[in-house]
Amino acid sequence: xxxxxxxxxxxxxxxTGWPGDPSFSLLPxxxxxxxxxxxxxxxxxxxxxxxxxxxxxxxxxxxxxxxQVPHDRFFGPALVIDTGDVRLITADLLPDSPLPGRVLFxxxxxxxxxxxxxxxxxxxxxxxxxxxxxxxxxxxxxxxxLSVAPYGNAVPTHETLLGAGVFxxxxxxxxxLCPGWWEVIVLPMPLVGVDGAPCRxxxxxxxxxxxx
Numbered sequence: 001x002x003x004x005x006x007x008x009x010x011x012x013x014x015x016t017g018w019p020g021d022p023s024f025s026l027l028p029x030x031x032x033x034x035x036x037x038x039x040x041x042x043x044x045x046x047x048x049x050x051x052x053x054x055x056x057x058x059x060x061x062x063x064x065x066x067x068q069v070p071h072d073r074f075f076g077p078a079l080v081i082d083t084g085d086v087r088l089i090t091a092d093l094l095p096d097s098p099l100p101g102r103v104l105f106x107x108x109x110x111x112x113x114x115x116x117x118x119x120x121x122x123x124x125x126x127x128x129x130x131x132x133x134x135x136x137x138x139x140x141x142x143x144x145x146l147s148v149a150p151y152g153n154a155v156p157t158h159e160t161l162l163g164a165g166v167f168x169x170x171x172x173x174x175x176x177l178c179p180g181w182w183e184v185i186v187l188p189m190p191l192v193g194v195d196g197a198p199c200r201x202x203x204x205x206x207x208x209x210x211x212x
Contacts, residue, residue, distance in 0.1 A: 002205040007172050007184075009050035011198070014115040018146055021046040047196045050114070053188045054148075054168040058195035059158040064165075067192045073140045073167035077210040078102035078184040078203070080177050087121060088150060091128035099133060102184060104142040104203075106174040114173070120151040127156035134164040142169040142184070142201075172201060181206040 009015065015024055024045040030036035048054075056063030079100050083089050085108050107123035122145040125133075130148075133141055141148065141161065148168050149157035161168055169186050183204050188197040 004202045004204045005176050007051075007174060007177065007201045007203050008199065009114040009171050009173055011045075011050045012115060015050055016112075016114060016116055016118055016146065018046070018048060019118060021048060024049050045198070047191070047194050047198070048146075048170070049198050051169070051171040051173070051201055052196050052198045053186065054158070054162060054170065054196045055194065056162040056165060059155065059162050063162060065192070066188060066194050066197055067190070069167055074187065075185045076102055076140075076183070077206060078104050078140070078142070078182050080104045080106055080174065080179050080182055080203075082106045082179045083123065084108070087123050089123065089125045089129045091126075091132040094129060094132055099136040099138050101138060102140040102142075103133065103138055104172065104174060104177070104182070104184065105144065106177055106179070107144055109144040110173055110175040118146075122146065122151065124148060124150040125157050126150065127160055130157045130160035133166065134160060138166060140167045140169065140186075142172050142174075142186070144172045144174045146171050169199060169201065177203055178205075181209050 011024060017023055027042040029040040029042050032039055055066040055069055057065045083105055109122050124145055125148055148170055183206055186199050186201045188199045191197045
């Protein structure tokens with residue numbers, strides 16, 4: 001079996017953030033070097049910092065919060081689709097064959113450093129692609145941009161996916177993944193009553209398409 005690959009963004013002080021969201025910061029509470037008993041750090045961040053997930057409540061006001069998302073969304077085989085250099089992923093760019101339960105989109109976003117200046121032109125899915133995913137019964141979609149939806153037009157794609165109970169993972173780092181089948185694990189922080197959470201995510205190559 002192949003090795004696990006970390007497909008999460010490192011969370012650093014200069015990590016790319018969404019415009020208007022709280023910036024990530026670390027606050028030293030105590031330090032051994034200053035005579036304290038232990039090293040202790042507090043942090044401030046948005047629930048959508050770095051690699052993170054969206055629960056339906058993020059865009060659907062009566063939708064489930066994170067703790068209500070079924071745990072089987074978090075791990076299993078996923079198909080990695082490489083979309084090349086396109087800016088907008090539309091339904092006509094998706095494979096003709098039915099999509100599986102989990103899909104990861106590898107785009108030009110993965111070539112950008114985790115601390116690059118925010119780019120409004122990042123690659124995302126339009127509503128036609130979102131509708132295709134829902135129609136095919138996709139339950140988890142992962143993207144390597146900070147949003148699954150285009151900048152300035154977030155609602156249609158998010159509402160289509162989240163309204164159908166699709167679990168969204170954003171901010172993945174997929175440069176090391178070739179197209180094909182991968183076993184994926186996404187581990188959200190176990191926060192209760194929230195719209196999303198930072199995640200640690202891993203993938204390892206599968207030798208062939210898993211049986212249904």
